[in-house]
Amino acid sequence: MDAAVSLLRRAEAAIPSGRGASALFAMLRPDDDPQSWRSTLNNDGAPYQIAVTDAGADASVRLIVDPFRLGRDEADRVGRNLAAFDRIAHRCSSAAAARCRRFMAALAPSFEEGCERRSGDIWLAALPGAAGVGIYVTARGRAPQIQCTRLIAAAGLDHHRAAIAAIHAYGAVEAYSIQGSRCDDLAINIYWKPRGGTPLPPAINFEPPALSPGSPPTALARAPLGAMTLCSTFAVLGSGRGSKIDLCNHCLGLDLAASLEILGRFCDLSPAFVRGAGDMLAGEDAEIAFLGVRVRPSGDRAYLYLKPAASACQSVPHLVEGATCR
Structure with missing residues (x-):
């Protein structure tokens, strides 16, 4: 894996x-045998x-790691995931960290599901030089209503119930994340795909x-x-809401100039x-992922979400096999 980390430098x-x-x-890097699993964070593993992120006067960098x-069993897997999070938990308040742990424990796939996939069940995120953490968990493989109920209960989101229920009833939910540094800035993100040809329900x-x-650009x-x-x-x-779109560059195949052209049609780029x-x-050594x-x-x-280029991963076989769009 060391051959694929030059992008970090x-x-x-x-x-x-x-x-x-x-x-x-x-x-945060994986500590299990790299031949025994395959990450789903990127299409190539x-x-x-x-x-x-465009932060105006400067650009901001955030690292997302699988x-x-x-683990040997359910308890060991949960414990090891929590131990991984604890390595960055000091980057948020103790109360926010406690909420993050509850979120992870309630929504991370079970040991059996994880072993069947042989892929990571959580992703962790942090800014190298600033406060704040993020935990991502997959939502695939469970009934939408079960996931919806778990999310609302685990994150205390009853005040957003109508919109969250509408998303789960209408869209294909792929993942969740919790991000922030204090309880008053913690937010839950739901990542989902809309149905083609069907208007979005107003409740969303x-x-x-x-x-x-x-x-629009071609x-x-x-x-x-x-x-x-x-x-x-x-x-x-509180009642704060927000929205974002992500475009998969594995599907689009854009270079930097074309990516900036598209982003520039939405935003003033600094x-x-x-x-x-x-x-x-x-x-x-780098490619645009999203x-x-x-x-x-x-x-x-x-x-812009960047990942190690496939050419930088040739010495790590599991990083280049079976590429699919996640």
């Missing part, structure tokens, strides 16, 4: 907020992503980002519906974001 050199990414990955823990209240005037106009994932965000405390993304993609746009009252925000 590139992030540290390209963007100030990326400093410490290598150390953070070393803290690579176990991490770097999310580059810390795969197989999803606000898509707006394209600038003119015809790559976007031709994108298959499956390339787009919607993200609905709910504040754990020079720092464009320069940082360009520096990180200057070598042959493009993202989050709707914000002060102006929509652009994201």
Whole structure:
């Protein structure tokens, strides 16, 4: 796996907020035999992503890692997942960390499900040089109503019940995450795909980002519906809501220039974001995994999710076998 981590060092050199990414990955990296499992974080099995966010005056870097823990049984697997989270738990308040642990315990797939997939059941995220954590869990393989009930109970989201229930009844829910640094900024994200040809139910209240005037970029106009994932965000405390779209670049096959063209139709891109993304993609050790746009009252925000290039993973067989779009 060491052959696939040069992107982390590139992030540290390209963007100030990326400093410490290598150390953070070393803290969270999988500790099981890499031949015995396959990550589903990326289409080719690579176990991490770097999310580059346009933060205006600068670009922000966040690391997302699949810390795969197989375990001997259910209790051991849960314990090892919690131990992995505890390595970054100091990056949020103790009360927020407790909520994150409850979220993980309630929603992570069972030991039997995890062993059958031989893939990670949680992903962990953090900013190398700032407060805040994230936990992602897959929602696949369970009945939507069961997942909906568990999510509302585990995260205390009864005040958002109508919208969350509508998402689970209408869309194909793929994953959840909890993110934040304090209880008053913790948020739950639901990642889901819409049904083709069917209007979104009003109860979901999803606000898509707006394209600038003119015809859409050709790559976007031709994108298959499956390339787009919607993200609905709910504040754990309070009525705050948000929305985001992610576009799978495994489906689109865009280079940096084409990706920036699409993002620029949704957002005003800062020079720092464009320069940082360009520096990180200057070598042959990185690829664009996803493009993202989050709707914000002060102006929509652009994201690029980068992963190690397949060519950087050739010495790690399980990272290049059986590529599929997740």
